[in-house]
Amino acid sequence: MRGREHPLIAPRPAPPRARRRWSWHHPGTRALVWQLLALLAVVLGLGWLVHNTQANMAARGIQSGWDFLSQTAGFDIGEQAIAFASTDSYARAFAVGVLNTLRVSVAAIVLCTLLGMLVGIGRLSRNLPVRMLCRGYVELFRNVPLLVQLLLWYLLLVEYLPDPTEAWHWGDFVFWSKAGLSLPFPVQGPQGWHWSLPTLQGFAIEGGAALSPEFLALLLGLTLYTAAFVAEVVRAGITAVPRGQIEAALSIGLGRGQTLRHVTGPQALRIIVPPLTNQYLNLTKNSSLAVAVGYPDVVSIANTSLNQTGRALECIAVIMVVYLGLSLSTALVMGHINRRAALQER
Template identity: 55%
Template sequence: MDFLLEPAGFDIGETGGWVVDATAPLWQAMLVGLSNTLRVSLPALALSLLLGAAVGLMRLSPQAVPRRLATAWVEALRNLPLLIQLLMWYFLLLEWLPSPDQALHLGHAVWLSKGGLSFPWWDAVHGQWQWPEPGPFNVSGGATLTPEYLAVCLALSTYTSAYVAEIVRAAVQSVPRALLEAAETLGATPSQVRWRVLRPQAWRVAAPPLANQAINLVKNSSLAVAVGYPDLVSVGNTALNQTGRAVQCIAVMMTVYLALSWGLSWLVNSRLSAPAGHTA
């Protein structure tokens, strides 16, 4: 693996705050790719859990309209390949968003355009906030999430939310009705029944498949190469072409993804399942 110490020989368009250029060693370029993978996977995972939980509970609604809307969401997203959804989000962002010189103003100092989503950011070097300002050609200052990043994050979160919704629905329905009725008989309020009885029992059922979805989301982020987002796979492919070390570069990528998957599995087995077992 001595080739990792050689100069990368290429620049990375989106470094997430890292200072890396073509003269940096290859291992630093791969590290930036890993950082970009985590930078898009973790927010997408949080969004998918929130959105999936909401859609899953909507599927249990006694009202027909929200239940049918949730069912349509799940069936549509589960039956479309993730790559197609990723390309759809990417081209929708490029087609529908205005040009950078006509950026949309979203709230306080937040701007959205074909150049990405710009928002205030704390500059640790100068010890002050940087605020985005629209200019004649683009929005400058602050931090910017590129359209490639936004497309990957949206695709991963919406696609995974469909599976999370089914997990939540099945977990809630797996709790015996008699157990809930017993709690009500003992004088528990509806809120206590939901949080003290239903939630921990449903969590015990939902935790393992949710962990699988988290692992799948991280692995699915490798499709980001299709829209030019410089994740681990994109950087690895560039390194492969630059160095000609195909087997070594692929081995590095496989090792990293295996480590991420094992790490998430360990986290769920040792941490996330503990509250359910303790509460039960």
């Protein structure tokens, strides 16, 4: 009969009432409220910290502010990626320090990657002397503190190399002495680009591009130390590839080099990139140890500026921002590489 339910058929359950979007019982509303409360707590905490710091500095007569960046620095920088004189501002001095940090960090990242890949692959070699030599390298440089390595390289470069007048040289264009490593360098002149060659003039080597002992000590220390960790990352990535993949490649006639290049390498890369990113970040931050060998990086420039101006908070903030920016930039680039290397599912 119409209008009546059959006695053997259960009535349809009423559809659940939709919860209102902005109701406290809605999980999205609760999540949003807790996020806003957490953000408010962080803002209030930072506000209290800034106010308390300013009050304490005022009570002690400590100056604050960023106006010192436009003042004359009044000190020289021994190694400059861009031109700098003592009459330039503190802002330009910080720019020189940042560029010096970038220069040594990028060079060390490239070199430690190449060396670490060779050592990591060497640790899997069937040649026993090669395998033991690579293992000994990893155990030595990984377990000696980086600061000790930096001091050792600096001592060797400034104490045991010959004077510029008796510099070791390869041909007439590469000189290595206590003054550093002098190399040919392209420069632009009135008639276009030409090579500037280093030459011995009196008691010094003039011309070309000179890499100071401080730069070389820092570069060697960062490269050799980080390459030991990169080697272990590479070794672990290769050994993580299933053995059956290697046996299948060898069974179809591929050599070991071809297997590494076409089969093992691409699969290992997906495992290698994430921990390799951590090693690059550590290398960039470890470059702050340049102060120990006198290389004028951003930390060294900040220390000098702090001692002259007394703006401790501002100088420390510059260091934090610089290394934060470098780390985030490195993570962004490596994240892009990781996405490119990741397995694309259909």
